[in-house]
Amino acid sequence: MNGEGKPFGNQGFNQQQQNQNQVQIKNKFGEVKNLFVSGNVDYNKLYSLSEEIAKNLEINSTKIRKFYNHVKKLELDKDVDITRNLNKFVAMLMYDVGREGKPFxxxxxxxxxEVVDVVKQKKGDELIKHYKYFVDFFESLVAYHKFYKG
Incomplete structure (x- = not known):
């Protein structure tokens, strides 16, 4: 801090940018959730939202890939209980993120x-269809993250 109580250099700017990124991510996830709630998922909009989230997402490639692999693995097993496994995914995600304690x-x-909770509310064929939407969304999120964050 300088004598005026302001941070030296661009620390204040970096914090402000991080806060804006967090708001952006929350808003975009809200839009994804609304797409899923509507039941009419527009893939162009879904991919556009995943790109916007990925641009602002501060997570390392290994971690996002770990989460994605867990979800993708479920898609390969035809006898899987989707709701049960999505619950396990959320628990694993929350534990891992809580352990690190980073706001972003x-x-x-x-x-x-939020998105998973919408998917889990569906039943029968709608559950399978929305799960596939979720996997597609997550896959594009990982791809855009790799593109923007390397």
Whole structure:
């Protein structure tokens, strides 16, 4: 801090940018959730939202890939209880993120949980269809994250 109580350099700017990124992520996850709630998922909009989230997402590639692999693995097993396994995914996600305690990871976890909660409310064929939407969303999120964050 300088003598005026302001941070030296661009620390204040960095914190402000982080806060804006967090708000952006929350808003975009809200839009994804609304797409899922509507039941009419527009893939162009879904991919656009995943790109916007990925641009602002401060998570390392290994961690996001770990979460994605857990979800993708479920898709391969035809006898899987989707709701049960999505619950396990959310628990794993929350534990891992809570252990690190970083606000931007909590925003990611909260956003993913909101979307998963909508998927879990579906039944029968609608559950399968929305689960596939979720996997597609997550896959594009990982791809855009790799593109923007390397």
């Amino acid at each position: 990871l909590k925003d990611f976890a909260s956003g993913m949980k």
